[in-house]
Amino acid sequence: MKRFRRIVEKIAEGMLTLSGAVTTVTILLIVVFLFREGLGLFKSPAVEKGYALCVNVANPVDRLTPFQIKQIFDYAIVNWAELGGKDEAIELFRFDDIFSRYSDEELGAENDYALLPDKLGEVVASSPGIIAFLPEEYLPRDLKGVRMLRSEHITAGDFFGGREWIPTATPAPQFGTLPLLLGTLWVSIIAIFIALPLGLGVAIYLSELANEQTRKLLKPAIELLAGIPSVVYGFFGLVVLVPLVQKAFGLPVGETGFTGSVILAIMALPTIITVAEDAMRNTPRAMREASLALGATHWQTIYRVIVPYAKSGISAAVVLGIGRAIGETMAVLMVTGNAAVIPKTLFAPLRTIPATIAAELGEAPAGGAHYQALFMLGCILFLITLVINITAEAISKRQHNKGL
Amino acid sequence: MSKHTGQNIAFWIFRLLGLIVVGILLWILGFIIWNGIGVIDWEFLTEAPTDGMTGGGIFPAIVGTCCLILGSMIVAFPIGVMSAIYTTEYAGNGRVVRFIRIMTDNLGGIPSIIFGLFGMSLFVNTLGWGDSILAGSFTLGLLVLPLVIRTTEEALKAIPDSFRTGSLALGATKLQTIRRVVLPMAFPNIVTGLILSIGRVSGETAPILFTVAAYFLPKLPTGIFDQVMALPYHLYVIATSGTDLESARPIAYGTALVLIVIVLIMNILASILRRYFGKKVKTN
Secondary structure, rough: OHHHHHHHHEEEEEHHHHHHHHHHHHHHHHHHHHHHHHHHHHHHHHHOOOOEEEEEOOOOOOOHHHHHHHHOOOOOOEEEEHHHHOOOOOEEEEEHHHHHHHHOOOHHHHHHHHHHHHHHHHHHHHHOOOOEEHHHHOOOOOOEEEEOOOOOEOOOOHHHOOOOOEEEOOOOOOOOHHHHHHHHHHHHHHHHHHHHHHHHHHHHHHHOOOOOHHHHHHHHHHHHHHHHOHHHHHHHHHHHHHHHHHHOOOOOOOOOHHHHHHHHHHHHHHHHHHHHHHHHOOOHHHHHHHHHHOOHHHHHHHHHHHHHHHHHHHHHHHHHHHHHHOOOOOHHHHEEOOOOOOOOOOOOOOHHHHHHHHHHHHHOEEEEEHHHHHHHHHHHHHHHHHHHHHHHHHHHHHHHHOOO | HHHHHHHHHHHHHHHHHHHHHHHHHHHHHHHHHHHHHOOOOHHHHHHHEEOOOOOOOOHHHHHHHHHHHHHHHHHHHHHHHHHHHHHHHHHHOOOHHHHHHHHHHHHHHHHHHHOOOOHHHHHOOOOOOOHHHHHHHHHHHHHHHHHHHHHHHHHOOOOOHHHHHHHHHHHHHHHHHHHHHHHHHHHHHHHHHHHHHHHHHHOOOOOHOOOOOOOOOOOOOOOOOEOOHHHHHHHHHHOOOOOOHHHHHHHHHHHHHHHHHHHHHHHHHHHHHHHHHHHHHHHO
């Protein structure tokens, strides 16, 4: 009996130990799955899947970045000389164009378009400045006079340095994360600028001035503020703040980065207040009393002794607040207007990383470049928040060490 | 005298800031309640959406959110409590615990959209569960895991060591002590954590976007592999992407109000529990 009990005890202990690892395992799984999907992006071809770009064999240009391809097909680049080639006008040729040059009979329509690849080959071979965007199944078999552009992969440079996010562009989707990254940082930092004075003031009020009754009123209010779902904040922002901002600043649309910052500021308040208040409450009694005994007023004690003492706690509050704002999805998605442009003014629509993921993942086919790019965005977001959490941890640890 | 004038001005500013924060809360709550209260009636709570989601009720979304709450709690609660028991009762205070705690904190700091991505990749695609209650519950369960663990840890730590040593001195084993002494005493506070987790889960949107939530699905789920509608996602959809946004507005206000009421109830319940049992432990 005793032996049996000991075995049960051991088993239970084993299970508890295993469950202790659950958060670690979860984080590991998140990292593995996020990066497994995300890193696939850099193995994806720069051109849409199932298609290839062909040029005339005499053309010396043999590699193009996704952005250059886009510019060519947008008529922003019109001469090969701009790409380091010969001085030759670029002639765009899309697959459909073949049907205006040849009749169905000439292409072998009744015979599954058997002659189509040859005709495509002829077209490309006959024109020195041509760039043709063709489906792989109809690529010219006889490559005389035709050269396929080397199938480039999307590079980290394209992804992190690219200034355009147009995942549905043909022939080359644009996955430049710069506008999204800057948009995210922009709304978050402005949100903290709005939230910090308010949050810090309330934290000082709560820790130094408020009596027990006021605290009992304010604390639950702040908890509630933290408990309201982000989609409700988003809805509130959409129906109240968006029209308000639009009217107050005379803008064409109210969905701006600034509107997002205001909502994010409200959402970050509870974090900032709680962390900063904790830090200030931890000021040793002896320090306050020494200051007061030297003749300082309560206010002087607060801003000369308590706030400097709680400096690292307050910094941790700021960092955590930024972290909260950077990761926020729904509210931002609903009020910022979601235009993927690099933000230049306060009052223009912008788009953040989480909002992009939320808005686009549903329509990105699993395993495709777009899907992978969104996971890569997730990786970036994950790394940013990880750095933020570790920083906050390190800062508040400094405070504890000082306290000893 | 002047230093007191400065103090007075500063203190009035702080009081004002406190008022502003309460004001913001009241503004948001008041706005939603004011506009939503007229929409709520029995039909709204018990009927499926009609007329391209501009009429009818939100019953399927309420049922869906309940399914997700139940599912995610089944996923997160047992393992979360066990994990907390391990870190507070077994693991001591060494490196391992510190590492686990850092991991738990970091998991808690990961944005919810990342959980959505992860859930989609692992549960929906790799494990092949598809968009389902199962996938959504696991995603949400992992999301609230840190909250469950942290609140349970605090509940366990609040039990004075004398109870443990007393039980051990009477010859009880460690497991018996935990089961018969520590857990029953910590139970109310653990339940408080559970309630807070429910409040959190019921409002999360980003993690369910790609793991379970259906745009429109009037029939109720019949199994764990079914998709469901959910309140937060429903609010997002009818607020931003319906066919007729203006006529869907009342439904949106109603949905927002239901969501807020759930969160309010959970918060109030938690604070009542905390206050009531907090006193009881002290008088013991």
